[in-house]
Amino acid sequence: MDGEHAEMVRLLWGPHPRPARGPRPTLDLPRIARAGIEIADAEGLADVSMQRVAERLGVTKMALYRYVPGKAQLVALMVEAAIGPCPAPAPGRPPGGWREQLESWARQLLALFLQHSWVLAATVGPRVQGPGELSWLERAVSALDGTGLTGAERMDAAVLLVGHVRGITQQAHASGGPAGNPEAQLGAILGDLIQSHGESYPALTAAFASAVESDGQDQAWEFGLQRILDGLAALIDRRAASPRP
Amino acid sequence: MDGEHAEMVRLLWGPHPRPARGPRPTLDLPRIARAGIEIADAEGLADVSMQRVAERLGVTKMALYRYVPGKAQLVALMVEAAIGPCPAPAPGRPPGGWREQLESWARQLLALFLQHSWVLAATVGPRVQGPGELSWLERAVSALDGTGLTGAERMDAAVLLVGHVRGITQQAHASGGPAGNPEAQLGAILGDLIQSHGESYPALTAAFASAVESDGQDQAWEFGLQRILDGLAALIDRRAASPRP
DNA sequence: TGATTACTGTGTACCTTAGACGCAGTTGTT
DNA sequence: AACAACTGCGTCTAAGGTACACAGTAATCA
Structure with a gap:
């Protein structure tokens, strides 16, 4: 077939x-x-x-x-x-709430993507997933068990987090990771372009100026991660306050 | 050089x-x-x-x-x-708050990615962006002007949204878009795999069963979008309540 | 034991693709 | 008219993915 x-x-x-x-x-x-x-x-x-x-x-x-x-x-x-398969949580330690679990899960996944940055390019487009890959999804979805979210919503939340991990990986890979490495020129090129066409990109010019003082990648990662988790928390709390039929 | x-x-x-x-x-x-x-x-x-x-x-x-x-x-x-360049907002209409602006912006971007799904694959890895692409970023960042977020944070928020758009595009493209199209088999294959290895993926099995009743792609898109915007709103409100030095 | 059978790694093709290079023709400048 | 800067084109090379037929090897079976 x-x-x-x-x-x-x-x-x-x-x-x-x-x-x-x-x-x-x-x-x-x-x-x-x-x-x-x-x-x-x-x-x-x-x-x-x-x-x-x-x-x-x-x-x-x-x-x-x-x-x-x-x-x-x-x-x-x-x-x-x-x-590979998603590492099981340390059996001695208490698992913590959904938020700690998802946060730790996302950090582990990001570490993996940063270590093998080619995985990002190798996983675009329609494809068949393997058992290891699915085990990661499984852990994320199961971390949201008992939160009052529907199955579809738990899955959507996991997909949302994966999207962020991929986005940060892409960005980190593009701006050349830590600093001073061969691809860091791209960040410089972008900065030059924005500056030399500053009148067309006033907001970006300002944002870039402010961004040089912060940690870049790390900051973007933490920011997005906490925003997503905050958004999930808001929904979960709302649901807990007024459960649906 | x-x-x-x-x-x-x-x-x-x-x-x-x-x-x-x-x-x-x-x-x-x-x-x-x-x-x-x-x-x-x-x-x-x-x-x-x-x-x-x-x-x-x-x-x-x-x-x-x-x-x-x-x-x-x-x-x-x-x-x-x-x-292409990010379309300017209709000049007659009031622009609305940051949330409406970002939401509309994200929807337009998603529509673009869905129309040209190859763009996803063509934009992995380090690369130079063009003026049109930057104009999209510019609009997202400028929509957050006056929210109390720092420049770096406004940029991070835009990147977060782009990540979600890309994630959904990837997923839509993989499960074969609307329905009944040639790539829809992948969704079926995934379902079969989860079911036949159900004991290893209990949470996914349950989530999948629940997911068949909802709209799939659309639901995942809306869910993630609203979660991100909720997360941003939470931060913006917090900042407004206790402004930093 | 020897023949058969299912496998192994390999050499030799073929096709498609990206790209280098030099040629002949065209057009504005001197 | 001569020249310089450009055009599109044909030829060639190198690299990559893959089909196929071959010779060797190990377990099975007569």
């Missing part, structure tokens, strides 16, 4: 039966994914090619096709392996 | 001096951008190649390089042309 997606599902969700006969496979899916991730982490997603991954594994590129039907599937495997 | 980005800036921000001598150019940047946009709208970003764009314009692909230094720059032009 679809074919395209079916391959993805089988690859990401298994099962992966060991071949009964024939030579032992030299590789396996986790090793392939790891090789791709190492290249992407070090040199970016654009430098991940069948060739480069195969080289790093000591085989020819065609050998990879014995394990992975195509490049799209390889990238999907990389994403799933890089994200 | 950078070269890469300088080309982008010159292309997006001008000036574009008419050549004094030689044959009349057959093409111009807006026409090229439009051709690319038409292909991307109809067949997706992946089908935009120098070849295809040139064909549609009735020239060979090498002719394009007389106008655009490379494919990256062509895509940047497409993005800038597709987004």
Whole structure:
């Protein structure tokens, strides 16, 4: 029927039966994914090619096709392996309220995206999600259990947070992360453009001037995160005050 | 110094001096951008190649390089042309408070992203923004003038909203938009996966069951939008109650 | 044991795409 | 008329994804 997606599902969700006969496979899916991730982490997603991954594994590129039907599937495997399952909360510690749980969850997710910034580009557009990725969603939704939100609303809240994580990752990646790194020029270019066309962008000019004093990325992250959580809290409180039928 | 980005800036921000001598150019940047946009709208970003764009314009692909230094720059032009300048508010009507302004702004931006869903994929990673794109940011930031937020905070709020627009676009695009369209299978696949691994995803199972009754995309969009605006309102009110030095 | 069968990695194609380079023609300037 | 600056174009290279047929290997079965 679809074919395209079916391959993805089988690859990401298994099962992966060991071949009964024939030579032992030299590789396996986790090793392939790891090789791709190492290249992407070090040199970016654009430098991940069948060739480069195969080289790093000591085989020819065609050998990879014995394990992975195509490049799209390889990238999907990389994403799933890089994200991995959502870490369980420390069993000794009390879990805390929904707000602490979601906040910690979002921070962990952001750390992941910052560590593997190529994941952002690899997860645009329609695609099949893997079990690890879904486990992250599961934890976020379950953190909102008992808040009076509907199932759809809990899901929407999780999606909202993921959107913020992605937005900050994008921005951090664009302005060159911490400081003084090779991509920091983009921030400078933007500043120059705004300044040299200042009459068209008065609000931005003022905002930029004010922004140089604050911490940039960190501030944007915290600001958005707290605004989202505040907004959720407002709704949850309202619901608690006047429950619906 | 950078070269890469300088080309982008010159292309997006001008000036574009008419050549004094030689044959009349057959093409111009807006026409090229439009051709690319038409292909991307109809067949997706992946089908935009120098070849295809040139064909549609009735020239060979090498002719394009007389106008655009490379494919990256062509895509940047497409993005800038597709987004365009932020429409000015109707001059007769009163502008309304910050909340109405931002809400309307976000809706217009979402409509744009939904109309040209490839823009999402074309704007991941570090890149130079064009004047039109910045005008959108300008309007959002200026809508928050006089709210007591700092410049950095106004910018962060705009980024937060953009993140939500992008998140919803991504989701809408993935679950196949309205319904019954070719990509709607992905939603079905996800549902199947959650159901067949239900014991691992109890919260998602419940949330999905509840979600089928609501409107899906629309609901997620409205939910996130209102939560963000609520969160902003909470902060603005707090600031108004106890202004900082 | 030997034949069969299902697998392995590999070399050799082919196609598409981005881009470099040089040529011939066109047009305003000198 | 000669020149300089430009145009669009044909040719070429390199890289990437992928189809396919081949030779070798290991478990199964006659």
